[in-house]
Amino acid sequence: MAHVLTGEDRPKILDKVQQQNMPRPDLVENHRDFHWITEKICNPLEGPAPRWWWVSFIITSGVALFTFIGLTYLVSTGIGVWGLENPINWGWAIVNFVFWIGIGHAGTLISAILCLLKQKWRTSINRPAEAMTIFAVMCAGLFPLFHIGRIWFFWWLFPIPTANRIWPNFRSPLEWDVFAVSTYFTVSLLFWYMGMLPDLATIRDRAKTLHAKRPWRKYFYGIMSMGWRGSNRHWSNYEMAYLLLAGLATPLVLSVHTVVSFDFAVAVLPGWHTTIFPPYFVAGAIFSGFAMVLTLMLPVRAVCGLHDLITMHHIENMCKITLATGSMVGFGYSMEFFIAWYSGNPYEGFTFINRALGQYAWAYYIMITCNVISPQLFWFRRIRRNVALVWIITLVVNVGMWFERFVIVVTSLANDFLPSSWGYFSPTVVDIFTFFGTFGFFGALFLLFLRFIPMMAIAEIKAVTPQGDPHHPEHRKND
Amino acid sequence: MSAKENNYGLIAEFKSVSGVVEASKKIRDEGYQEWDVLTPFPIHGLDEAMGLKRSKVPYFTFFGGLMGTTIATLMIWFMNAYDYPIIVGGKPFFSPIYPFPVIYELTILLAAFGTFFGMFITNKLPMHHHPVFEHNGFSRATDDHFWIVVECADPLFELEKTKKLLTDVGGIQITLLENK
Numbered sequence: 001m002a003h004v005l006t007g008e009d010r011p012k013i014l015d016k017v018q019q020q021n022m023p024r025p026d027l028v029e030n031h032r033d034f035h036w037i038t039e040k041i042c043n044p045l046e047g048p049a050p051r052w053w054w055v056s057f058i059i060t061s062g063v064a065l066f067t068f069i070g071l072t073y074l075v076s077t078g079i080g081v082w083g084l085e086n087p088i089n090w091g092w093a094i095v096n097f098v099f100w101i102g103i104g105h106a107g108t109l110i111s112a113i114l115c116l117l118k119q120k121w122r123t124s125i126n127r128p129a130e131a132m133t134i135f136a137v138m139c140a141g142l143f144p145l146f147h148i149g150r151i152w153f154f155w156w157l158f159p160i161p162t163a164n165r166i167w168p169n170f171r172s173p174l175e176w177d178v179f180a181v182s183t184y185f186t187v188s189l190l191f192w193y194m195g196m197l198p199d200l201a202t203i204r205d206r207a208k209t210l211h212a213k214r215p216w217r218k219y220f221y222g223i224m225s226m227g228w229r230g231s232n233r234h235w236s237n238y239e240m241a242y243l244l245l246a247g248l249a250t251p252l253v254l255s256v257h258t259v260v261s262f263d264f265a266v267a268v269l270p271g272w273h274t275t276i277f278p279p280y281f282v283a284g285a286i287f288s289g290f291a292m293v294l295t296l297m298l299p300v301r302a303v304c305g306l307h308d309l310i311t312m313h314h315i316e317n318m319c320k321i322t323l324a325t326g327s328m329v330g331f332g333y334s335m336e337f338f339i340a341w342y343s344g345n346p347y348e349g350f351t352f353i354n355r356a357l358g359q360y361a362w363a364y365y366i367m368i369t370c371n372v373i374s375p376q377l378f379w380f381r382r383i384r385r386n387v388a389l390v391w392i393i394t395l396v397v398n399v400g401m402w403f404e405r406f407v408i409v410v411t412s413l414a415n416d417f418l419p420s421s422w423g424y425f426s427p428t429v430v431d432i433f434t435f436f437g438t439f440g441f442f443g444a445l446f447l448l449f450l451r452f453i454p455m456m457a458i459a460e461i462k463a464v465t466p467q468g469d470p471h472h473p474e475h476r477k478n479d
Numbered sequence: 480m481s482a483k484e485n486n487y488g489l490i491a492e493f494k495s496v497s498g499v500v501e502a503s504k505k506i507r508d509e510g511y512q513e514w515d516v517l518t519p520f521p522i523h524g525l526d527e528a529m530g531l532k533r534s535k536v537p538y539f540t541f542f543g544g545l546m547g548t549t550i551a552t553l554m555i556w557f558m559n560a561y562d563y564p565i566i567v568g569g570k571p572f573f574s575p576i577y578p579f580p581v582i583y584e585l586t587i588l589l590a591a592f593g594t595f596f597g598m599f600i601t602n603k604l605p606m607h608h609h610p611v612f613e614h615n616g617f618s619r620a621t622d623d624h625f626w627i628v629v630e631c632a633d634p635l636f637e638l639e640k641t642k643k644l645l646t647d648v649g650g651i652q653i654t655l656l657e658n659k
Contacts, residue, residue, distance in 0.1 A: 033623065034519065034622065034623035035622060035623040038519075038622045038623065159554060159558060165563060166563055166565075167558035167559060167562065167563055168558070169559065169565070169567055170555045170558070170559050170577065170578040170581055171559070171567050171568060171570050171577045171578070172567075173580075175581070176578075176580035176581055176584075179580065179581045179584040179585065180580065180584050183584040183585070183587060183588040186588060186591070187587065187588065187591045190591055190592070190595045191591075194595060194598065198519075198520070198621065201621045202519070202621040202622060204621075205617065205618035205620075205621045205622070206618065206622075208618065209618065222607065223607075226599070226604045226605035226606075226607075227604055227605045227606040227607040227608070227609065228604065228621075229517060229609055229611055229612065229617075229620065229621075230517045230518050230519055230620045230621055231515045231516070231517055231602075232515060232516040232517070232518055232521075232522070232525050232526070232529060232531070233515055233529075233531065233602070234602045234604070235518065235521040235522075235525075236526050236531050236534050237534045237535070237536050237597075237598050237601040237602050238521070238598055238602070239521050239534075240533075240534035240536045240537065240598075241534075241536045241594045241595065241597060241598035244536060244537060244540045244590075244594045245591060245594050245595070248540070248587050248590050248591050248594065249587075249591075251583075251587065252584075252587050255580070255583060255584065255587075259580050259584075262580070458519075458520075459519060459520040459521070460520065462519060462520040463520040463521055463522070463523070467495075467496065468496060468520060468522070469496070469523060470496045470497045470500045470522060470523065470524055470525075471523065471524065
């Protein structure tokens with residue numbers, strides 16, 4: 001309790017100070033009731049699939065075939081079909097891996113870190129963001145798996161007894177990465193599934209009456225919802241478990257890209273061997289992840305008419321996080337330059353001058369334009385509230401983040417210590433096919449998600465509405 | 480006494496959040512133990528209103544995390560220092576430092592599994608058959624209405640008295656649930 005000044009001690013100015021009236025924006029607009037929220041979120045997966053869904057699904061599945069073709073050709077021929085050669089043995093495969101893993105960061109960030117920070121606005125975007133995380137990690141996982149060359153021995157990555165009698169080397173950052181990424185995937189999946197348990201029960205209870213002719217729905221959602229009956233004794237344990245998972249996922253989400261950055265930072269290559277990598281990779285990952293959430297959710301919001309659930313307030317908040325993390329990434333770029341000069345290491349200095357002025361300068365400037373300059377537009381409220389422009393900027397950010405990984409991976413490898421071993425990397429058609437197809441794979445999975453799983457956390461959204469809070473002043477009024 | 484043997488309990492409907500919270504406080508104060516509130520979403524403050532104790536899930540989390548740290552440390556020591564030691568980069572065969580990321584990840588992984596299964600164990604789920612599912616209005620318990628169920632198993636349960644209590648606290652459509 002603050003000490004209240006009275007009488008002569010009280011400064012005169014205090015009388016003039018007025019409390020600002022800044023009400024928090026509603027998280028669900030137009031005073032929608034609980035049943036409206038249920039209907040709005042359940043309808044897209046209960047009605048027949050709309051035409052836009054089929055068109056998008058066919059297109060994305062078609063695009064996904066490119067990955068299938070690319071990888072089939074690679075497995076049947078050899079790893080050389082990718083544009084990998086000395087000195088650049090980590091080409092697009094690793095660029096794409098880091099790119100997709102980065103995108104996968106927003107989901108757990110929204111569900112875990114924003115949960116701990118009590119950011120209630122996360123409730124309408126956490127489910128799609130978590131879905132996106134899981135699908136992005138699946139896309140990411142493809143690249144290192146196939147990059148090992150003999151995909152049929154992928155299980156040698158795990159500590160499983162093999163005929164060689166040898167075990168994985170736990171001193172290697174690449175082995176740490178196996179654990180970091182697979183743990184991240186598993187924990188994200190558990191978190192996602194546990195979060196949707198009450199909502200699956202909602203679908204189950206609606207299926208009994210709505211889809212009496214299609215009993216598979218009742219059984220499918222019935223089994224998936226584990227007999228959830230909304231008991232408050234259950235909610236009590238559930239809320240505790242959710243909080244604990246959020247607490248566990250928070251250090252996890254920060255560690256995943258940290259470990260990914262160790263793949264680079266532990267090497268002695270100039271441009272990689274820096275201590276700034278972990279924080280700067282994590283900031284970049286959150287940056288690209290939020291951009292991807294916006295890229296996906298803005299069209300879904302428009303098509304499914306979710307304007308009351310994903311309000312301008314939500315979009316503005318996401319833009320602000322994109323701006324903050326984008327600026328951190330920009331700071332990371334400038335710090336790398338500063339340290340390259342300040343360290344006095346000629347190789348380090350050369351690498352950074354070479355990035356900005358050398359053979360890959362074009363990629364470097366795409367990166368700077370997309371990642372450092374474009375998010376700065378989010379300082380302006382008018383731009384943050386212009387949905388079309390926000391969507392375009394998020395696309396630009398995604399392009400920029402891919403180029404960031406390209407710059408990091410390829411420039412350092414192409415021009416290292418010995419000029420006699422310098423090279424220039426060009427992707428092959430197989431590289432391009434494989435990467436292009438992952439967007440289709442990702443999109444097709446996301447569309448399936450929209451059709452089969454409640455796309456927003458119904459229960460959580462209801463809990464943050466004014467009528468869902470017994471302590472809300474509006475509620476008292478009605479009683 | 481036949482009401483107690485054949486039936487599961489009395490279920491009463493409530494239409495507002497504050498209504499169900501206030502009703503819960505009264506039922507708690509009456510001293511009932513075997514009763515429950517069915518809600519479509521977690522209601523802030525209902526745990527206190529019901530007089531629930533703190534959840535036991537954190538014990539499962541802690542146990543899972545402890546298992547993760549132990550298993551990871553022993554596994555790495557066994558594989559890299561005992562069963563097949565190889566010299567890599569002049570580093571020691573075993574040290575808690577170099578494999579720290581792996582120990583860290585496995586701790587989180589098993590703690591997360593502990594939490595996940597802990598939630599199911601403490602809640603006695605999956606349970607696909609339950610008397611409340613047979614109630615006609617139940618589907619609204621996952622949509623927009625709230626229910627209080629007082630079980631016949633409660634020592635204080637007496638059909639008429641409990642029914643009156645539920646009416647007094649504002650419950651409507653009070654129904655006796657059969658124990659199928």
